[in-house]
Amino acid sequence: MHVLALLDGTLADPTVPLLRVDDLGVMRGDGIFETILVVDGKPRELGPHLDRLARSAAMMDLPAPDRAAWERACQVVLDNWTGRPEHVLKLVMTRGVEGTGTPTEFALGMEIAPAVLRQRAEGIAAVTLERGFGPDVAERAPWLLLGAKSLSYAVNMAAVREAARRGADDVVFLASDGTVLEGPTSTVVAVHEGVLRTPPSTLGILPGTTQHALFRAAERTGRNVKVEPLTVPDLHAADGVFLCSSVRTVTRVHTLDGTRLTDSSDLHREMVELYQSEYQR
Ligand SMILES: Cc1ncc(COP(=O)(O)O)c(C=O)c1O
Known part of the structure; x- marks a missing residue:
């Protein structure tokens, strides 16, 4: 409809x-x-x-x-x-x-879309793919429109198809130096020992409204949050890795580049409750 x-x-x-x-x-x-x-x-x-x-x-x-x-x-x-x-x-x-x-x-x-509801419930396998830009290009080359929500999403959709070819559901884009950026339609959040971390938008990524709401709730409830660059080893070492976006809300990444991540089912439930708490007040 x-x-x-x-x-x-x-x-x-x-x-x-x-x-x-x-x-x-x-x-x-x-x-x-x-x-x-x-x-x-x-x-x-x-x-x-x-x-x-x-x-x-x-x-x-x-x-x-x-x-x-x-x-x-x-x-x-x-x-x-x-x-x-x-x-x-x-x-x-x-x-x-x-x-x-x-x-x-x-x-x-x-x-x-039913696939989105399924991913919300079951979590996803993601692969890292390079975006081909350095971490400092956004400011130097504003014509690349990094961080704008433009209709030119063909590259993002091609990345998701590449993920499917590799047997995964979604993508974590990396800068040319390996810095973690974002998903094609989502913000990356990693949790380490109770601290929520996400990469800064100065890297040329879209500032996510869902990540922002989640961090707002986390701060309100006394948790620590950090906006700082992340690496792929940081993701593998995390207690949980999540792709956040408006419709998917907080989706759990259970597998990254074919490697099973730490079981974050309980942490995922906690993150979803935290996010939902922003709208139940
Ligand atoms: C590239 C990109 N990053 C992050 C997000 C997440 O943003 P939001 O949480 O505001 O939906 C999106 C949303 O589609 C996106 O396209």
Whole structure:
């Protein structure tokens, strides 16, 4: 099931074409997006997602998103959703048709893919793959758009297919010096002796709203958190490695590059409870 809302606050038929074939979102993947989890009609981290949409737009010289219009479009989707209580809310903004200067924008309610629910419950095997950049390139070469949530995710999806060829479910990207970066659609969190650690976004990775919510909860409950570079040996030595993203929430990595990691089932349960506690207050 899909519910589609436009930025003027109207509903549109999701089965009817909306984009022109020469929309730059289609022609060049030139645009940005956000994926938000909705539970019982409440979007999680909507503010941070809209902040990040604005940040991505600025990084790509797109017009600043009209926040009030996005909030209204999101509400229209939520008000008209009749599917499962837990679902996806996707925001898309493209550069529109060349020369018009008018972005194409919509909010789309969708069901969660069954594979995502399975991975949440069962955990995943991941492989490390190099991204080909040094850890300091983001600042030197902003045109690479590292850390922007752009629509150009073909490379990220190709990495996931490579993982499947290697018998795994997902990927941990590494910088050219071996520094741990992020997953193609997730933030890496490793737990060592009760301390939650994640790589800094200065490495050219997307600041994750789920990781941020998890760390907020951890700090609130007196745990230590560290934002600092991680290496692959750090992941192998961890009590638990998790890939965090809005819809998958906190997913346990049970196997890395074919090696079984420390059994983190109990720690995973604890991390999920911690993350959920942010929304039960
Ligand atoms: C590259 C990348 N890193 C991290 C994340 C996790 O971000 P969030 O927790 O805000 O969904 C995503 C989300 O899709 C992503 O695409």
